[in-house]
Amino acid sequence: MKTVIIKYNAGNIRSVQFALERLGVNGTVTDDHEEIMSADKVIFPGVGEASTAMQYLKERKLDTVIAGLKQPVLGICLGMQLLCRHSEENDTPCIGVFDVDVKRFQSPVENLLKIPQIGWNNITGLHSVVFEHVPENAYMYFVHSYYAALGADTVAITNYVINYSAALQKDNFYAVQFHPEKSAEAGARIIENFLNL
Amino acid sequence: MLTKRIIPCLDIKDGRTVKGINFENIRDAGDPVELGALYASQGADELVFLDITATNERRKTLAELVTDIARHVNIPFTVGGGISSVEDVYVLLQSGADKISVNTSAFKDPALVDRLSREFGSQCIVLAIDTRFEDGDWYVYLNGGRVKTEVKAFDWAKEAVSRGAGEILLTSMNNDGTKKGFALDITGQMAQNLNVPVIASGGAGTMEHFTDVFENAQADAALAASIFHYKEIEIPALKTFLYNKGVNVRF
Numbered sequence: 001m002k003t004v005i006i007k008y009n010a011g012n013i014r015s016v017q018f019a020l021e022r023l024g025v026n027g028t029v030t031d032d033h034e035e036i037m038s039a040d041k042v043i044f045p046g047v048g049e050a051s052t053a054m055q056y057l058k059e060r061k062l063d064t065v066i067a068g069l070k071q072p073v074l075g076i077c078l079g080m081q082l083l084c085r086h087s088e089e090n091d092t093p094c095i096g097v098f099d100v101d102v103k104r105f106q107s108p109v110e111n112l113l114k115i116p117q118i119g120w121n122n123i124t125g126l127h128s129v130v131f132e133h134v135p136e137n138a139y140m141y142f143v144h145s146y147y148a149a150l151g152a153d154t155v156a157i158t159n160y161v162i163n164y165s166a167a168l169q170k171d172n173f174y175a176v177q178f179h180p181e182k183s184a185e186a187g188a189r190i191i192e193n194f195l196n197l
Numbered sequence: 198m199l200t201k202r203i204i205p206c207l208d209i210k211d212g213r214t215v216k217g218i219n220f221e222n223i224r225d226a227g228d229p230v231e232l233g234a235l236y237a238s239q240g241a242d243e244l245v246f247l248d249i250t251a252t253n254e255r256r257k258t259l260a261e262l263v264t265d266i267a268r269h270v271n272i273p274f275t276v277g278g279g280i281s282s283v284e285d286v287y288v289l290l291q292s293g294a295d296k297i298s299v300n301t302s303a304f305k306d307p308a309l310v311d312r313l314s315r316e317f318g319s320q321c322i323v324l325a326i327d328t329r330f331e332d333g334d335w336y337v338y339l340n341g342g343r344v345k346t347e348v349k350a351f352d353w354a355k356e357a358v359s360r361g362a363g364e365i366l367l368t369s370m371n372n373d374g375t376k377k378g379f380a381l382d383i384t385g386q387m388a389q390n391l392n393v394p395v396i397a398s399g400g401a402g403t404m405e406h407f408t409d410v411f412e413n414a415q416a417d418a419a420l421a422a423s424i425f426h427y428k429e430i431e432i433p434a435l436k437t438f439l440y441n442k443g444v445n446v447r448f
Contacts, residue, residue, distance in 0.1 A: 014293045018268045048318060111392050114417070116320045118364060118394050120200045120242055120447040139200065139447040141273055143295075143320045160199060182273045182295065184237065 003195065004039040006066070007031040009056040010046035010078050012179075019181035023192055033065050041195060042069055045181075046078030047143070050102070051090035053078060067095050072197045074130075075175035077144060080168065083175050084148050098168045098175065100151035105160060113161050116145040121158050123166045123178070128155035130167070130174050130193045138186045140166070140178035148177065200447045201411045201439070202242035202418035203432060204396060205425045207232060209248045209278070212258050230265050236425070237272045239432040242447060244270065245298070245366070245420060248278030249341075255279065260292045267293025275323055277366075283312055290317060298323035298366055301339040304346070304353065307360060314361025323396075324362035326350050328383060329370040335383045342370050351386055358391050365391065366420065368398040376402025376424070378409060385414035396420050404430060404438040411444050 005016055005027045013029055020027040020043075027043065028035065036042060044066060046053060057063045066073070066083075075083045082094045087102035094102070107113035120139040140158075147164040150157065156167035158177070168175045174194060180187035208215040213227045233244050246266065248259050263276055276289050277298030286297050303309050303324060313322045327338045328350035335350040354365050365387055369380035379397045388395040394417035397410045401421035410416045424430045436446045 014264075014291065015267060015295070018293060019271070021268065022271065047320070107392070111390060114392055114394055116363065117199060118320060119202050119417070121198065142199075143273075145320075179273075182271065184271050188271060 001025075001040045001195075002038070003027045003041040003043065004036055005029045005043045005045060006036060006062065006079075008046070008053060008060075008062065010048035010053045012045050012047040012077070015179070015181045016043055016045045016076065019188065019191055020195075023188065023195065025195060031060060031062060033061070036062075036065055037069065040071055041197070042066075042071060042073045043076065044073060044079035044083070045076040046082070048078050049089060050078065050081060050087040050092040050094070050146070053082060054092050054094060057082070063095050067097060070172060072194060073173050074191075074194045075173070076181070077177060077179060080175035080177055081146060081148060083168070083173060087146060089146050097173045098148070098151065098153045098170055100149050100153065100165065100168070102146050102148050104146050108161060116143055117160045118143050121160065121178075123156040123158055125157045126155065128167060128169045128174065129197065130169075130190050131156065132193050134186055134189050134193075140176075140180070140183040140187060142178045144177060198445050200242070200445045201416070202396075203240075203407070203435060203446070204243045204245055204418055204420040205236045205241050205432070206245040206247060206398070206420050206422045208422065209246050209259075209262065210250050212250075212262050215249065229262060230269050233266055233270045233274065236432065237270050240436055240448065241272065241432055243272060243418070244274040246274060246276050248276065250278075256285070256288070260288050263289055263292040263294050277323070277325055281309070283316055286313055286317060290321065296321040296323050296364070298325045300325040300327065303357065304337060304339055304348075307356060310357050310360040310362050314363065319361045319363035319393075322362050323364045323366050324354065324357040325366040325368070326354060327368050327370055330380070330383070335369075335380075338370060350383060351390075354387050354391060358393050362393065364394045364396065366396045366398060369400060372400030373398070375400055378402065378406040379414065379416070379419065381409060381414040384410060384416050388415040388417065394418060401430075404435055407435060407439060408442045408444060411439070412442075
């Protein structure tokens with residue numbers, strides 16, 4: 001089985017690679033179209049800013065490569081947001097696999113809501129094969145200022161003043177807002193479930 | 198619901214943990230990787246590694262250590278100690294650190310905070326402040342608490358947040374090492390008036406101290422070193438205690 005991690009100008013790739021390594025899987029970091037398209041599993045990670053990331057992907061035509069993938073794809077954090085339709089972060093049109101928009105957290109009262117959300121939050125309403133053996137209300141590690149709204153593709157929900165999509169799934173595309181690679185055993189289980197698809 | 202975080206802090210010198218610790222269930226208590234992984238398995242929510250190495254080789258040693266930690270530890274971790282440039286931060290993040298913390302270097306060059314947050318995002322830039330209460334207010338101290346400044350800790354924290362610091366790690370020098378509890382007033386002032394998470398540090402001695410800092414000061418996280426290293430408080434027991442007191446924690 002060949003697992004690739006898409007290389008682009010958003011950080012966090014090393015952590016994903018190490019998480020795979022802990023599961024005994026070698027993840028190849030690449031931006032080569034052929035290598036990505038021929039992989040069995042594709043991971044699209046990312047920590048960073050949406051518009052510069054999309055620009056980088058477009059310049060290398062990676063946005064169309066990603067949209068056309070038929071094998072299981074796992075988007076993580078910014079990777080998930082870029083798979084949505086549009087991000088409020090610098091008004092960025094995204095890849096559009098998921099028919100939801102990405103918005104910025106808004107504090108209802110000044111300083112009530114700390115932005116970014118940093119830390120462990122629980123996920124509920126789990127209904128995807130990637131959550132097999134992951135208990136309802138399991139805690140995952142989140143670091144983000146923008147969130148994907150709820151929609152038809154929502155397969156896990158988290159609350160941070162509002163309910164939003166902790167995970168999305170459509171056809172062969174899976175995506176999580178949290179960092180499974182940093183979410184202890186429960187996170188490792190999700191990555192393992194994805195690799196076993 | 199977002200949980201309150203418990204963060205063990207490990208001091209590192211020349212790639213080894215400094216405080217002498219005796220754990221039966223690990224082979225080498227001086228090995229930061231093994232100790233970090235043990236804390237992670239016990240339910241620590243994050244780890245902080247503070248490098249106090251003073252030698253010229255420190256950068257290379259630290260980058261190698263960070264890679265080793267990232268390889269084996271499955272929870273987020275912050276690296277601090279002597280970080281003073283975009284290049285330093287780049288190397289540590291590329292090596293696998295999730296966040297870095299800056300202290301004296303940021304105070305001396307506040308624009309460093311702007312540069313780091315613009316380059317890497319606020320979420321990975323932690324501002325560490327050492328503070329002491331004297332003459333009626335909390336003042337910033339530099340160089341590991343050896344150098345006093347005339348700047349109030351709250352003012353510096355506020356400025357750093359406006360420049361892009363994503364989190365504040367606040368250590369009260371009055372409380373540190375006393376085991377008489379965290380500094381609730383300054384922690385509360387920051388936690389309630391700044392729009393970023395505040396990590397309280399210094400003074401933890403009992404489980405009640407953690408309840409106090411979370412409930413009364415609204416700290417987002419609490420950091421401690423010796424009470425965990427010497428097993429005066431164990432993380433699973435602490436979390437159960439906090440849960441029973443109604444504090445939202447992760448299990």
